[in-house]
Structure formats: C-alpha cells, structure tokens
Amino acid sequence: MLRLKKGNDNLKTKEAPIKPQLANEQIRIPRILVIDETGESLGELDTKQAIELAYQKGLDLVLVGPGAQPPVAKIIDFGKFKYEQEKQLKKQKKGSKKTELKEIRISLRIGAHDLEVKRNKIIDFLGQGDKVKISLVLSGREMAYKPKAFEALSSFIKSIPNTKLDTPASIERKIISAIITK
Numbered sequence: 001m002l003r004l005k006k007g008n009d010n011l012k013t014k015e016a017p018i019k020p021q022l023a024n025e026q027i028r029i030p031r032i033l034v035i036d037e038t039g040e041s042l043g044e045l046d047t048k049q050a051i052e053l054a055y056q057k058g059l060d061l062v063l064v065g066p067g068a069q070p071p072v073a074k075i076i077d078f079g080k081f082k083y084e085q086e087k088q089l090k091k092q093k094k095g096s097k098k099t100e101l102k103e104i105r106i107s108l109r110i111g112a113h114d115l116e117v118k119r120n121k122i123i124d125f126l127g128q129g130d131k132v133k134i135s136l137v138l139s140g141r142e143m144a145y146k147p148k149a150f151e152a153l154s155s156f157i158k159s160i161p162n163t164k165l166d167t168p169a170s171i172e173r174k175i176i177s178a179i180i181t182k
Contacts, residue, residue, distance in 0.1 A: 021085075022063040023078045024051055032063070032073045044070055101179070103133040106156065108142050108149055115156065122160055126182040131166060135177040149176050 027047050034042040034050045037059060045053075047061075054061040054075045062081055065072030102125045104118050125132050136153045138146070153169050153176055160180065167179040 021078075021081070022066070023060050024054070027051075027061065027063050027073065029063075029066075029071050031070055033065075033068070033070045034061075035064075035072065035074045037075050047073075050075075097129060100130045101133055102130050103135060105135045105137055106153075107137050107139070108145070108152060119156070119160055122180075126160075126163065126180070129182070131179055131181050133177055133179045135175050138174045138176065143174065146171065146176070153178060 029047060031044055032047055032050060034045050034053070036042055037057065042050075042053075050073060051061050057075060059075050060078035060081075061073050062076055062078055063071060064074045104122055104125075106115065106118055110118075122132050122134070134153065134157065136149055136156075138149055142149065150169055150171075157163065157165065157178060157180060162182060163180045164182075165178060166181045169176055169178040
C-alpha cells in the first residue's frame with residue numbers, strides 16, 4: 001500500500017497498481033508464441049491468427065511474457081485470469097505484516113506499578129511483531145542526573161524478557177531513547 005500525505009495529518013491510502021496485461025486487439029506485436037488453454041505450445045503465429053483462434057474457442061488472447069523472444073501469449077479467459085492475479089496479490093499482502101514502531105514514554109519518577117503496566121504493554125507490542133521505542137523523558141533538574149537516567153532505562157530494558165536491543169540508548173535534547181525488538 002502506498003501512503004500519500006495530504007495536508008498536515010490526513011493520510012490517504014492508495015492501492016499499489018496491478019501491472020496491466022495486454023489482451024486481444026491491444027497486442028500490437030506482429031508474431032507471438034501461442035500457448036493454448038491446456039498449456040500446449042501452438043508455436044509462433046501471427047497475432048491476428050492467434051486472436052481468431054482464441055475467439056473460436058470463446059476465450060481471450062493474453063500477453064503473459066512480453067519480454068521473451070518471441071513474446072509469449074496464452075489463450076485463456078481474461079476475466080478469470082485477472083481474478084486469479086488479484087487473488088494472488090491479496091494472498092501475498094495478507095501473508096506479509098509490516099512492523100510498526102510503537103513508543104512507550106517513562107520518566108525517572110515513575111511508580112513501580114506504572115512501570116509494570118508499561119512493561120506488560122511492551123511485551124504485548126513485541127508479541128505482535130512490532131518494534132518498541134522506549135523513551136525516558138527528563139524534565140527540569142533531572143537533566144543533571146543523565147547517568148542515573150541511562151542506568152534506569154537500561155535496567156528497565158533488562159527487566160523485559162526475550163528482547164534484544166535494536167538501537168542502543170541515545171540522548172536527544174531531554175529524551176533518552178532506545179529501540180528494542182523480540
């Protein structure tokens with residue numbers, strides 16, 4: 001799926017286009033290698049002759065190998081062919097999951113129970129296959145205790161089972177962050 005940004009925060013999604021297939025009179029190549037509906041090669045024929053043969057069988061002539069020498073065309077039902085292509089594309093899309101980056105924010109003064117809730121949420125995110133960015137936010141005088149903050153973040157990360165550090169802890173302004181994966 002392609003994501004198009006429109007305006008500030010409105011995101012619209014657009015389906016990736018399917019490569020168009022040439023069929024029947026759209027094929028402008030003079031001679032093509034023809035394969036019939038059973039998969040047998042009929043040899044190299046003129047395009048007009050192959051189209052007539054396909055019409056006699058009540059089917060369509062579809063160009064399936066335009067890059068081959070000579071180009072390959074198949075006598076099949078074009079509607080069924082397009083349906084099978086879309087079905088296969090949906091199956092591929094369904095099988096692949098995009099990993100997302102989830103963010104959890106904590107602070108130096110966070111309570112033990114709140115830390116446990118955040119830890120459980122991180123475990124859920126990792127179980128779904130997502131990456132998790134843990135951000136420790138420093139405010140005011142806490143900026144003077146950066147080593148303590150790094151230590152607190154690393155101990156919190158170590159308390160989460162079955163994880164590995166994807167990106168080590170780094171500081172950017174008032175936020176110390178690290179990215180973990182399962």
